[in-house]
Amino acid sequence: MSDACAAAVLGGGSFGTVIGNIIAGNGHRVSLWLRNPERAGEINHKHENSEYLPGYTLDNNLAATCILAEAVADVEIVFVAVPSKSFRDVVRDLAALLPEQTIVISLTKGIEPGGFRLMSDILREELPRNPRGVLSGPNLAREIAAGQVAGSVIASETAAINTLIHDLLHSDSFLVYSSADMFGVELGGALKNVYAILAGIGAALEFGENTVGMLLTRSLAEMSRFAVHLGANPMTFLGLSGVGDLFVTCSSPLSRNYQVGVALGKGQPLDDILGEMDQVAEGINTLGLLKTEADRRGIHMPLVNGLYAILYEQRPVVDVFDDMMHTEEQQDVEFVTH
Numbered sequence: 001m002s003d004a005c006a007a008a009v010l011g012g013g014s015f016g017t018v019i020g021n022i023i024a025g026n027g028h029r030v031s032l033w034l035r036n037p038e039r040a041g042e043i044n045h046k047h048e049n050s051e052y053l054p055g056y057t058l059d060n061n062l063a064a065t066c067i068l069a070e071a072v073a074d075v076e077i078v079f080v081a082v083p084s085k086s087f088r089d090v091v092r093d094l095a096a097l098l099p100e101q102t103i104v105i106s107l108t109k110g111i112e113p114g115g116f117r118l119m120s121d122i123l124r125e126e127l128p129r130n131p132r133g134v135l136s137g138p139n140l141a142r143e144i145a146a147g148q149v150a151g152s153v154i155a156s157e158t159a160a161i162n163t164l165i166h167d168l169l170h171s172d173s174f175l176v177y178s179s180a181d182m183f184g185v186e187l188g189g190a191l192k193n194v195y196a197i198l199a200g201i202g203a204a205l206e207f208g209e210n211t212v213g214m215l216l217t218r219s220l221a222e223m224s225r226f227a228v229h230l231g232a233n234p235m236t237f238l239g240l241s242g243v244g245d246l247f248v249t250c251s252s253p254l255s256r257n258y259q260v261g262v263a264l265g266k267g268q269p270l271d272d273i274l275g276e277m278d279q280v281a282e283g284i285n286t287l288g289l290l291k292t293e294a295d296r297r298g299i300h301m302p303l304v305n306g307l308y309a310i311l312y313e314q315r316p317v318v319d320v321f322d323d324m325m326h327t328e329e330q331q332d333v334e335f336v337t338h
């Protein structure tokens, strides 16, 4: 563990709370910024965030506040864990508060509409002087809260930042690995959410394991093909933040994106599903942005096109899956075998 330092986590949902608590458990002072004063009071007095992680005891080193300036005062590192649609607003408010040496790390797995911007792009635009990075991996918050071992990848602009974040977060049950491919790590975390929705539909349709295996392989090929086209390192997609996160999110009922897929596969309308959810499922927004970007660049994405047709063109799920499974797969196969 590194010398004790001070960090802030912005966003008091499930993932922000878990990451804040891991850092606090490693002996560092953590301020968790959230909007709901009642929840902040509960965290500070009962050491629990019962709305998102009931029964998970929070460390004494973790203190919640609803005042952003208070949360980030005198901290060396800020983690941002709000949904992608709020990311720019939150980060913009930081500009007047952070000295330029404060490191900012995104935990968010999404894409901003209008220009296909990743969260690290938003950090570069809003906080151009601050060093930045992303943390991504197969990290279901509830499993981490239950003490199950998990691994994650820190990717940033320098090896020194990676080492610092590793030392801050690494523990016996949360293993942190380093990557220099910030773009690929971040893109993997955002893209896999779309394929988790498809996997959930497959689960609702009671696909056999062979079919699931094929769907996962084709998902990996498709998301890697897209990412490599945009400049990511293909090897990143064979690691924890690529296939690792894809596998977890496409197979766990704890994944919100997978849950959306299961409900869709059972015939529930999308608006009803989203209306009933009190947590973010980033894959829905990512789907439309991914399709637009892939179409613009002429990238072959049959699974994305199929899911889009189910959600927005009212095509029957069974027909779409039938088409998807039997379309020309040469490009997918080529990627996997070369």
Ligand SMILES: NC(=O)C1=CN([C@@H]2O[C@H](COP(=O)(O)OP(=O)(O)OC[C@H]3O[C@@H](n4cnc5c(N)ncnc54)[C@H](O)[C@@H]3O)[C@@H](O)[C@H]2O)C=CC1
Residues within 6 Å of the ligand: 011, 012, 013, 014, 015, 016, 034, 035, 052, 081, 082, 083, 084, 086, 089, 090, 107, 108, 109, 110, 139, 140, 141, 142, 278, 279, 280, 282
């Ligand atoms: N839950 C998980 O297992 C993991 C989630 N992530 C990613 O982390 C991000 C956050 O996810 P969760 O914590 O799970 O979501 P969540 O839905 O559990 O919580 C999001 C929190 O952000 C707050 N929020 C929304 N807009 C805000 C704003 N403008 N200002 C301040 N707070 C705001 C909400 O009130 C809520 O407390 C997502 O992009 C997700 O994909 C990444 C890894 C694992």
Ligand SMILES: O=C(CO)COP(=O)(O)O
Residues within 6 Å of the ligand: 109, 137, 138, 139, 140, 141, 193, 196, 245, 248, 249, 254, 255, 256, 257, 258, 280, 281, 282
């Ligand atoms: O990113 C996650 C696991 O790595 C969480 O997935 P969901 O957002 O689908 O719950």
